Amino acid sequence: MKSFDRPAKIFENEEALRDxxxxxxxxxxxxxxxxxxxxxxxxxxxxxxxxxxxxxKTGVGKxxxxxxxxxxxxxxxxxxxxxxxxxxxxxCNSLNSSYQVATHLVNELRPSDRPIxxxxxxxxxxxxxxxxxxxxxxxxxxxxxxxxDNIGTDDDILYELPRARANGYVENVKLGVVGISNDFExxxxxxxxxxxxxxxxxxxxxxxxxxxxxxxxxQRAKFAFQPDVLTCDTxxxxxAFAAQDTGSARQAIRLLYKAGEVALERGDxxxxxxxxxxxxxxxxxxxxxxxxxxxxxxGHVVLSAVTIMEMQNNTPARTREIYPEYQRMxxxxxxxxxxxxxxxxHLRELSLCSVLELKEHNDxxxxxxxxxxxxNTSTNTVINVLMDIDRLMPIVSPIKSKYG
DNA sequence: GATCCACAGGAAATAGTGGCTT
DNA sequence: AAGCCACTATTTCCTGTGGATC
Numbered sequence: 001m002k003s004f005d006r007p008a009k010i011f012e013n014e015e016a017l018r019d020x021x022x023x024x025x026x027x028x029x030x031x032x033x034x035x036x037x038x039x040x041x042x043x044x045x046x047x048x049x050x051x052x053x054x055x056x057k058t059g060v061g062k063x064x065x066x067x068x069x070x071x072x073x074x075x076x077x078x079x080x081x082x083x084x085x086x087x088x089x090x091x092c093n094s095l096n097s098s099y100q101v102a103t104h105l106v107n108e109l110r111p112s113d114r115p116i117x118x119x120x121x122x123x124x125x126x127x128x129x130x131x132x133x134x135x136x137x138x139x140x141x142x143x144x145x146x147x148x149d150n151i152g153t154d155d156d157i158l159y160e161l162p163r164a165r166a167n168g169y170v171e172n173v174k175l176g177v178v179g180i181s182n183d184f185e186x187x188x189x190x191x192x193x194x195x196x197x198x199x200x201x202x203x204x205x206x207x208x209x210x211x212x213x214x215x216x217x218x219q220r221a222k223f224a225f226q227p228d229v230l231t232c233d234t235x236x237x238x239x240a241f242a243a244q245d246t247g248s249a250r251q252a253i254r255l256l257y258k259a260g261e262v263a264l265e266r267g268d269x270x271x272x273x274x275x276x277x278x279x280x281x282x283x284x285x286x287x288x289x290x291x292x293x294x295x296x297x298x299g300h301v302v303l304s305a306v307t308i309m310e311m312q313n314n315t316p317a318r319t320r321e322i323y324p325e326y327q328r329m330x331x332x333x334x335x336x337x338x339x340x341x342x343x344x345x346h347l348r349e350l351s352l353c354s355v356l357e358l359k360e361h362n363d364x365x366x367x368x369x370x371x372x373x374x375x376n377t378s379t380n381t382v383i384n385v386l387m388d389i390d391r392l393m394p395i396v397s398p399i400k401s402k403y404g
Numbered sequence: 405g406a407t408c409c410a411c412a413g414g415a416a417a418t419a420g421t422g423g424c425t426t
Numbered sequence: 427a428a429g430c431c432a433c434t435a436t437t438t439c440c441t442g443t444g445g446a447t448c
Binding site: 412418424 | 427428429430431432433435436438439440441442443444445446447448
């Protein structure tokens with residue numbers, strides 16, 4: 001067993017690079033913070049809060065801005081006896097209906113020893129639970145729905161919440177909704193009645209550019225690294241990678257963190273640009289591997305089919321070429337093959353999580369546009385991941401022994 | 405120029421699962 | 427246990443597209 005050594009000192013306080021680290025100020029977002037601040041300010045006067053809609057990609061400061069401002073607001077409100085302000089935040093990450101948002105909100109508000117089940121009740125019952133809980137809290141309650149775009153077009157909850165008081169469902173509580181969305185189009189797809197009520201104030205968070213990312217990274221690096229550990233091109237390169245890809249501060253910070261770890265592993269005392277490039281490749285591969293592991297069985301079989309076609313140099317391949325290969329493999333492991341339409345969806349999902357690379361063609365022979373798929377990583381990486389899945393053994397191990 | 409082909413993907417229907425109330 | 431309720435994954439049916447074909 002390798003011992004836990006303590007070689008070169010690189011990190012001073014690496015916690016500052018973790019996702020859960022909460023900075024006590026938000027850099028490069030003055031305009032957004034000002035707008036947000038004034039949208040919340042009616043609350044301190046005891047007025048019903050406005051409904052606020054934030055949108056922008058992940059990692060551009062929406063959630064941090066909300067945490068900082070609400071913390072400030074609640075502590076400022078404490079100074080006034082006639083003000084009773086509280087807030088609830090719900091991550092709507094994997095909640096794709098109003099019903100689920102409602103049940104999870106109820107559970108967020110209830111004492112944790114008597115949660116309700118997230119299925120089984122009629123929708124109206126769940127809403128009634130929700131009104132009861134909110135009424136119990138009273139005062140002004142700000143409800144933050146993070147990543148609310150996951151609920152798609154089922155937006156009942158966004159209609160009911162802002163109107164609960166007007167409709168007489170609650171009396172003693174004033175509700176404000178803060179909706180946070182990663183998806184710019186989400187707002188357009190809301191039903192008109194929701195758009196009216198929910199979108200009093202809209203604040204857009206744009207992606208960070210490379211300069212802004214550098215400012216942010218510099219500030220984190222001051223806490224995180226020993227002095228003079230970073231070479232002068234390290235932070236600019238991290239910033240450039242992240243700015244090019246998503247403009248996300250989270251991505252930039254993860255990259256910097258990883259680069260530090262790679263340097264540490266090599267026993268180097270400085271973090272230079274080579275480690276950044278290496279870290280970038282590692283993170284990209286990790287993301288793809290994660291995508292591959294989180295598939296359903298059918299997804300795995302589709303991936304296996306593309307893999308074997310790639311090894312036979314038959315890629316890029318289109319759906320109709322992949323489908324027979326998929327059918328053959330599914331039967332080989334005693335799985336009822338799905339219809340072709342469904343395979344289209346699976347292939348689409350695989351390219352969305354960057355496991356497959358997709359090429360669009362508009363120059364088709366006797367047809368309109370169509371797609372071709374191929375692997376986005378080396379066949380070895382894919383096979384290694386697929387080998388870990390027991391069910392796939394009968395189809396993957398022959399591939400491995402034949403070509404590996 | 406109308407019609408056809410083969411594809412992508414939307415929409416609605418269906419199957420199967422599991423929790424709820426009565 | 428019966429009758430609801432909602433969810434996920436899937437199937438079935440259908441529309442739109444853009445070049446090829448007649």
